[in-house]
Structures are given as structure tokens and as C-alpha cells.
Amino acid sequence: MSDDFADRRARAREKLDAIDPHKREGGVAADPKRVKWFEAVYELAGDDPAAVPWAGLAPHRLLAQWLDGRSLAGLRALDVGCGLGDNAEALAAAGARVTAFDLVPRAVEWARRRFPQSAVDYRVADLFEAPPEWRGAFDLVHELYTLQALPDRLLPDAARSLASFVAPGGALLVIARARDEAQGIDGPPWPLTRAQIEALAIDGLRIASLEDIAAQGDMVRHWRAEFVREEARG
Known part of the structure; x- marks a missing residue:
């Protein structure tokens, strides 16, 4: 920058x-x-x-680290709150078939202009009123910074929406700013506590990993959490 x-x-x-x-x-x-x-x-x-x-004009470094050396070939991925599209494009570059959405039409139009040859399916949609065909449709759901932009009372509904997108055997990856429970905040944004991150393990999701990443350089402390849904049993 x-x-x-x-x-x-x-x-x-x-x-x-x-x-x-x-x-x-x-x-x-x-x-x-x-x-x-x-x-x-x-x-x-x-x-x-x-x-x-939140527009960095590059994939978020914690997503880029997570993707490094990892193939998403053939996976169906959903990028939540896509903004100008950099994270969605990183998921696509790793091989995923990506749907990316934002609440604001202008954001989606901007992302499409930035990546006119993209294979990403950019959509306008509301996290709380998502298309019904997205239920259980994605092998990977990526959420970065949407939750921390929402007041506390909306987090339970947001968690249920995120969980609903994850297919059997799929995963939810969440990246957010972090804070301690007793730490005062002057948001928005509102960094999340460990309890708020752990509360995303609902409706069949369980925590596979939860990283508490210390501040480094110009980046404040973050959580990077992965949740998985077990394969459906016949």
C-alpha cells in the first residue's frame, strides 16, 4: 500500500x-x-x-497463506461479501468453481469490471436471504470480515446462514479480527472473541482448526478458523 x-x-x-x-x-x-x-x-x-x-486489491494475506500449495480443483466455493473480488479470484486460481456475492450491486459491478475474463459467478445477494439453491451446495465457504461488520445480535442468524451453505464433507473458512472477551472495542468493525468464533460450530459443523494469529507488521491480531461438516451417511 x-x-x-x-x-x-x-x-x-x-x-x-x-x-x-x-x-x-x-x-x-x-x-x-x-x-x-x-x-x-x-x-x-x-x-x-x-x-x-476492506479493499486491498490483492487476496487477504491469511487467505493467501491458507491457499498456498493447496488445490481446490473441482470444488464448489462460495465467497461471502466479495467486495472488489480479489479473494474470489484467489479461490478460482486455486481451481475452485467460485460463486461470489455481495449485498451491494455497485460492489459486484466493480468486481466484474476488474476481472472481465473471470470464471467467477459474481452475484448480488443478502447473507440473510440467500437463494434457496445455495443450501448445502458448496464444498468450501469463505467468509472474511463480514461477521465483524455486524452487530452482535445478528451473529447467530449469520452463523446459521453460513452453516447452511456447507455441503456434506465441506468446510467453512472464517477470517476475522480478534479480541479478548474483556477487551473494550470502539466499533464497527467489532473484532470477534473466541467464544463468538466457536459459536459458528452449529447445525452439523465442528471446529477443525482455530488459529489465534498475533499482530504482525501492519496486520492486527486475527482468527483463522476452519469448520467442517461430516460426510452424509447412507
Whole structure:
């Protein structure tokens, strides 16, 4: 990230925080799912990716590490909250047949423009009202930073939605900022506690691995967790 990019990001973040109702008392009622704010992010960004706080213009390093040397050939993958598409493209480059979705139409349009020759199926969809044909349809579900952007009361519903996408024998990979239970936070975003990560093991999912990754360089502490669903028995 260049100094200029970082400066543009910081200025954009300041403006976005100023219009985020969840930064104010009583703001949850004004925009409970943060839909209006997410739409405002992409509208105000124009064509500047620096103004989209989660757009790194490259796969997230913790996803890239997880994918390193790993083949997803033939697997059906779902990228949740795809943003500008870098993580979805990394999954496709590893061999997966990828469906990627975002709540905001402008984000999906932007991703399609960035990768015009992509095999990724970019869709507009809502995590809480996903297409019924996605139920149990994916061998790998990848979730990065969507959960930490949601208020606590939405996390149980989000967990059920994520679990519903995972096929028998499939996996859910979650990457999120981490915090201790007693640690004060001034979100959003709201880094997740271990208990919140462990609570994703529902509806037939179990924890296969849970990494507590210490801060390094410009990256704060993160969780990287993998959940699996057992193969269906005949």
C-alpha cells in the first residue's frame, strides 16, 4: 500500500465513520443490518478503491497463506461479501468453481469490471436471504470480515446462514479480527472473541482448526478458523 493510497484510505475512513449510524447512540435502529452504510461506502468511493476500507486489491494475506500449495480443483466455493473480488479470484486460481456475492450491486459491478475474463459467478445477494439453491451446495465457504461488520445480535442468524451453505464433507473458512472477551472495542468493525468464533460450530459443523494469529507488521491480531461438516451417511 503506497503512502498516497494509505492517506486516501484514512481520509475516506474518517468520512465513512462520520456517517455510520452504528458509531452513534441509537444508530442500530436506524440501519440495523448496515445496508445503507455499505451502499454509501461504494457510492462515495466513486472509482477509488482506497475509499473502500476492506479493499486491498490483492487476496487477504491469511487467505493467501491458507491457499498456498493447496488445490481446490473441482470444488464448489462460495465467497461471502466479495467486495472488489480479489479473494474470489484467489479461490478460482486455486481451481475452485467460485460463486461470489455481495449485498451491494455497485460492489459486484466493480468486481466484474476488474476481472472481465473471470470464471467467477459474481452475484448480488443478502447473507440473510440467500437463494434457496445455495443450501448445502458448496464444498468450501469463505467468509472474511463480514461477521465483524455486524452487530452482535445478528451473529447467530449469520452463523446459521453460513452453516447452511456447507455441503456434506465441506468446510467453512472464517477470517476475522480478534479480541479478548474483556477487551473494550470502539466499533464497527467489532473484532470477534473466541467464544463468538466457536459459536459458528452449529447445525452439523465442528471446529477443525482455530488459529489465534498475533499482530504482525501492519496486520492486527486475527482468527483463522476452519469448520467442517461430516460426510452424509447412507
